[in-house]
Amino acid sequence: MQNLGFIGTGGMGSGMANNLIKAGYRLVVTDLNRKQAEGLESQGADFVESPKAVAESCELVLSMLPNNDAVRAVGLGNGGLIEATSGAKAWVDFSSIDKATIISINDKLDKAGWNLVDAGAGGVEEVAEAGNLALWISGSKDLFDEYQPIFQAMGKSILHVGELGNAKLVKNAMAMFAAVQHMSLIEICGWLNKGGLDEATFQEIITNSQQDSVAMRKIMETVVSRNYKPRKSWMPKDVGFGLDMAREMEVPMPFVGLAQQMFAIAQATNKDGYEATGIACKLYDLINGKKAEKD
DSSP, X not given: OOEEEEEOOSHHHHHHHHHHHHXXXXXXXXXXXXXXXXXXXXXXOEEOSSHHXXXXXXXXXXXXXXXXXXXXXXXXXXXXXXXXXSSOOEEEEOOOOOHHHHHXXXXXXXHTTOEEEEEEEESOHHHHHHTOEEEEEESOHHHHHHTHHHHHHHEEEEEEOSSTTHHHHHHHHHHHHXXXXXXXXXXXXXXXXXXXXXXXXXXXXXXXXXXXXXXXXXXXXXXXXXXXXXXOOOHHHHHHHHHHHHHHHTOOOHHHHHHHHHHHHHHHTTOOSSOHHHHHHHHHHHXXXXXXXXX
């Protein structure tokens, strides 16, 4: 299998797609904003105007899309994959959406002869560009095995996580964990500051303790440097999906709920135009009456 399609060429999608090109795959792409695909076109990808055209030009479709509606439109909408009359009949979707949505889309595509593989990707844009994403795949184990070379071109950790929809569940779970981690860590840093201990000292303490981890190091590096990347964080959306499912399952999640409320405050005060660590730092600077160094 050498001919692939990729739908959604934003920050994450373009990095993933570019690594497929580097691995030797021929790529056909589409995006509502063609400008986002120009970099891939310069690397040899072909641009077409619709998901239907993508499917008819390749053997397997992959996607990274922003929300439930976008995934539904790509799969089932006018000019969507379901209308393809030739080419691919398999789709791997990496979008951060909820489990119920991917299952409902699969129910309709399955009747049209499509195989839908559910996937999630852990990491930010730089990680996607480097091909070092953590990939969680659910659904058909046979297709998981068959597509290993494709997954390996985009990620360094690739796990099958069970039935269709579980990859979305894992993505939401990781977002919820990260949200609590970010908010609680920045809260503690603010408390330490008031007590007379600076962030750089606390960074060294954590690095040399049992609490040390790759995630902790990255968060603390940003806290100390105050070098926030100005980009949209999808974490609040993914946390919201997790909390919606928790309510349906009647599973109390008070800590995650509080973290989500903090993100809502950040949005209401225009402090949400950064990666997650930047949002948390800006928010707690506001709460503690500290003048932000960068706005």
